Ligand SMILES: Cc1cc2nc3c(=O)[nH]c(=O)nc-3n(C[C@H](O)[C@H](O)[C@H](O)COP(=O)(O)O)c2cc1C
């Protein structure tokens with residue numbers, strides 16, 4: 001193998017590719033070539049580093065220097081200075097939002113510092129399209145250990161002892177599911193990897209598939225061996241072309257090495273994996289709907305029992321797990337259940353990957369130990385709220401989740417604590433909201449999503465959520481009645497109790513949680529006809545309060561319809577005739593002077 | 596391609612390991628070739644090639660090979676600095692490919708300073 005003194009890890013996750021990382025890579029290759037450095041400096045394409053907002057990202061080893069937002073034009077200077085003369089280029093380094101100093105090393109950047117990578121342990125460190133690099137990081141060693149020295153029952157026992165719970169949302173104990181799957185002796189039996197990831201704003205599974213596809217494959221083969229299945233399917237949403245591309249390469253390479261297919265490692269065990277691009281309806285992420293979709297039928301959940309482990313795909317026993325769940329499996333078998341269980345809380349072991357977005361400085365993909373507080377996630381890793389705004393809530397779990405207020409910032413995030421707070425882990429979307437976010441409007445947004453995505457099978461879900469949405473619309477327009485709040489709560493509870501699948505059972509959560517924690521905002525809308533966050537345009541007067549106005553003129557600049565008159569040293573005035581109620585002035589004003 | 600055995604798996608791992616190890620930190624020694632304009636003119640690139648060849652042939656995994664700017668002593672280029680973890684760095688000057696090879700084997704690998712070519716000891720640490 002050729003030895004290089006320096007490795008350039010160019011991020012080619014979906015985020016960085018969108019920011020031009022492929023062009024960057026080409027330019028780097030050309031420049032290294034022309035400087036005669038291609039024999040000394042290796043270019044490697046990696047999956048997402050999780051810090052997409054700073055992309056395109058390049059990390060330089062052995063030093064671990066982190067470059068952000070590079071453009072092809074920066075390349076000649078960078079190559080000359082750093083790769084030829086060994087001087088890291090200051091101006092491309094990262095600066096933390098709150099500090100002034102540059103942070104050259106990736107490991108010192110707060111965003112990365114507080115993370116613990118297990119499911120994403122190879123992210124940014126290997127070329128996702130090269131199986132050898134996965135193997136070099138102990139890849140397929142767990143599979144070998146399992147096939148050569150463990151009985152299927154022992155594998156299941158190990159996964160049970162590890163305390164691993166499904167990362168797809170509900171947190172079902174993985175070992176228990178595998179045990180059930182093993183018990184049914186009708187063949188063929190199937191293993192399915194759920195990569196549908198339909199939550200708005202979530203991209204954890206995509207990132208795992210792009211950065212470390214072999215980890216998922218290895219986890220699936222191990223599951224196949226443990227449960228007695230010989231065929232696996234990966235259901236990935238068709239909107240993830242790069243993930244599908246990398247999976248195809250990974251499957252091909254694993255097959256060539258005999259790590260998939262017939263007689264793996266000469267153990268006599270056969271296992272194959274196929275990819276199925278899903279057409280992308282949220283409800284198709286539900287396990288039974290997903291299986292119908294795989295069969296080519298309409299994706300609609302069915303009544304359980306029978307559970308999928310008894311009669312799933314084509315009526316055969318099927319073990320279905322989430323992408324991140326499978327990615328956790330190889331390390332558990334390699335390092336042992338107690339290693340895995342040493343991290344986390346009493347009921348939730350290991351780590352969880354979250355997509356952190358919204359009103360935080362550092363938007364990105366993070367992995368933290370179960371039990372990490374929301375405060376640490378939002379303020380230490382996320383870097384706090386930008387633009388001097390205040391923290392209001394964090395929305396966790398997407399359309400099935402809840403908005404948690406400031407007093408719950410010290411909640412240690414795990415399956416059980418979230419459940420208690422009326423939220424859900426969901427697949428791991430975390431949206432941070434500042435004081436410019438209206439909770440009633442947020443509830444409306446997610447309810448709207450659920451109305452669109454309900455498959456229509458059950459009345460409570462199909463009609464009930466729509467009724468809730470109509471009430472929310474009324475409140476937002478200023479036509480709410482005080483009884484509406486109780487009505488929403490009762491209706492929401494009914495829908496939860498009587499819907500058939502997880503979509504309907506959790507769709508009222510955004511409304512119920514905002515009523516639970518932000519009831520005063522509902523009351524302000526209904527009684528005072530006022531939206532405290534100035535989001536609901538029908539309840540905003542679009543008037544400048546002269547006493548509060550600091551005469552800065554920002555609102556005039558922001559207004560697209562020339563409705564604001566302002567001159568130096570006078571308070572602004574909004575001409576309601578011209579105002580189109582777009583709220584640009586409100587967002588521009590730092591002093592809450594427009595109401 | 597034929598089916599992989601555990602031996603193959605280990606072999607691949609060892610072969611590729613040196614490159615992935617580079618990305619994980621944990622170095623025992625560091626050798627820096629000074630690549631200012633003067634150093635390059637004096638032949639520093641050849642030193643680099645020679646060092647990398649040694650690393651490759653001897654399958655060395657715990658040595659960081661890197662470059663830095665001018666060492667500030669242009670008349671004595673090409674130069675290199677060797678730093679064994681925990682020890683002060685040693686600067687070598689007036690090097691050529693033969694000398695750097697000797698330094699690599701004796702100092703970097705075996706830990707004995709090559710006094711004959713050494714210029715100074717204990718300058719600024721660069722870890
Ligand atoms: C409406 C709905 C959407 C879902 N979407 C997903 C999804 O996108 N990805 C996923 O892994 N699980 C999703 N689930 C959960 C799956 O039904 C299933 O519980 C999970 O994939 C099981 O894997 P796990 O035990 O590894 O978590 C969804 C559930 C419901 C009700």
Ligand code: SF4
Nearest residue numbers: 455457458461501504
């Ligand atoms: S709860 Fe909603 S999404 Fe689920 S099966 Fe019923 S109608 Fe369909």
Ligand code: SF4
Nearest residue numbers: 549550552553555589
């Ligand atoms: S942005 Fe606010 S403070 Fe500034 S002029 Fe407009 S209303 Fe006044």
Ligand code: FES
Nearest residue numbers: 013015016048049
């Ligand atoms: S795609 Fe590069 S950091 Fe996410």
